Amino acid sequence: MKTSLGLRMGQSLTMTPALQQAIKLLQLSSLDLQQEIQAVLDSNVMLEADSEDVPEPETAEEVREKAAKEEAPEVATVDVSSETDIPQEMPVDADWNDVYDGAASGTKSNSDDDDLQDYLQANIHGSASLRDHLMWQAGLAPFTPLELEIAENLIDAINDDGYLETWAELLERLKQALDVSEEQVEAVLNTVQEFDPTGVGARDLAECLRLQLLQIPGSQPGLTAALKLVKQQFISLLVRKDETAIIKASGLPQAEIAPALALIQSLQPHPGRPFQAHESNYVAPDVFVSKRDGRWKVSLNPEHTPRLRINNYYQSLIKRADTSRDQVTLKQHLQEARYFINSLEARNETLLRVAQSIVEEQRAFLEYGEEAMRPLVLRDIAEQLGIHESTVSRATANKYMLTPRGLYELKFFFSSHVQTTQGGVCSATAIQAMIKRLIAGEDPAKPLSDSTLSEVLLKEGIQVARRTVAKYREGLGLPPSHERKPPA
Secondary structure: OOOOOOOOOOOOOOOOHHHHHHHHHHOOOHHHHHHHHHHHHHHOOOEEEOOOOOOOOOOHHHHHHHHHHHHOOOOOOOOHHHHOOOOOOOOOOOOHHHHOOOHHHHHHHHHHHHHHHHHHHHHHHHOOOHHHHHHHHHHHOOOOHHHHHHHHHHHHOEOOOOEEOOHHHHHHHHHHHHOOOHHHHHHHHHHHOOOOOOOOOEOOHHHHHHHHHHOOOOOOOOHHHHHHHOOHHHHHHHHHOOHHHHHHHHOOOHHHHHHHHHHHHOOOOOOOHHHOOOOOOOOOOOEEEEEEOOEEEEEEOHHHOOOEEEOHHHHHOOOOOOOOHHHHHHHHHHHHHHHHHHHHHHHHHHHHHHHHHHHHHOHHHHHHOHHHOOOEOHHHHHHHHOOOHHHHHHHHOOOEEEEOOEEEEHHHHOEOEEEEOOOOEEEHHHHHHHHHHHHHOOEOOEOOOHHHHHHHHHHOOEOOOHHHHHHHHHHOOOOOHHHHOOOO
């Protein structure tokens, strides 16, 4: 076959470096974006933050004056004799502090006190673990050697939340290993349960709450009712915060229920948590949503959108005709800086447009709550803005929106839909909110099954299968009907 040369014209899409950088910035979270911006600022001399004041280069005269001042520094002198008259002859056992009270001695004394305070805080309330804190108290308790050994075994069995695990197995093991009776172990446990923090050493949540209530003065309003409500049979109702069911099950009047519940809510269900070493993770919103003049407005978080600019001084050093190594580097940095600024502006603009479109689609949610959530998919936003679905996906990945109803991830506003009996559609998020409302208002003695929930939703015009109801209920973290029924 004969070979030949030919010319052919065509069009194709090419991922330029600028486009690749724009896509990368768009999908970054706020924390990753801050790190990326800082890395670029450190590596590119042409970029600087707009808030920073870049000092002008010093002149030769200013440099000489600065060097002269550094060579001849001023020495501060203190006229001690003007403050205190020091006698010519002093006793052999005299202390300098008795005659002259200098600043150094006072500073040292304060420093020693601070060090002692820091030591006590670190070893008692700070970095000490829960076990060390309990062991320290056990050493101060009036235990006999045998009781101290029992207490150490009990403390070793307390988990990080402050609860005593596997009580039955532990009791049998102590009775066999130490040849003690159950009454002896119970007596030591009662003493350990009086240790700080209050509620430690409890065998279940009911006992933990009861131990804390017993430390409250008897004159506290609602204490008597609270002690009755923290029994094991009422714990499931307290967790659900179902006041109506609590009144029916306990037989207490409604006037006593409110202060009792307020008192119980002030307790610590995990007494060991303050001793756990943990680092708090905070989520900062990328966009803010507020209602002004009857319209919902969206704005970007200024802390996540720093303004960058080209450094005028370094830009003035560029000479077009010069092709030296330094000039080539400066020109390359200038081009990269312009690409980065343009990509950052494109990211902010895309994020703002996507967020504004989501808010317009979900105005009913912002006004009335989750049951008014509309079904929404990425394609809907992409068609409105004239962009690709992948762009919407990148713009909503790891981004958060602060609304009057709370902080939500942008992905939260997208959900599948279910057909209604009238031919419309209903959001899956709205159905979950309805299921949550129905379960919260059910009769505790006759909890609604998944089949019953499906029938109730059908009466409201939403056709949902029982398996779908079960899936949504499990997604909400709600137990099935037979587990929600209080014990007889």
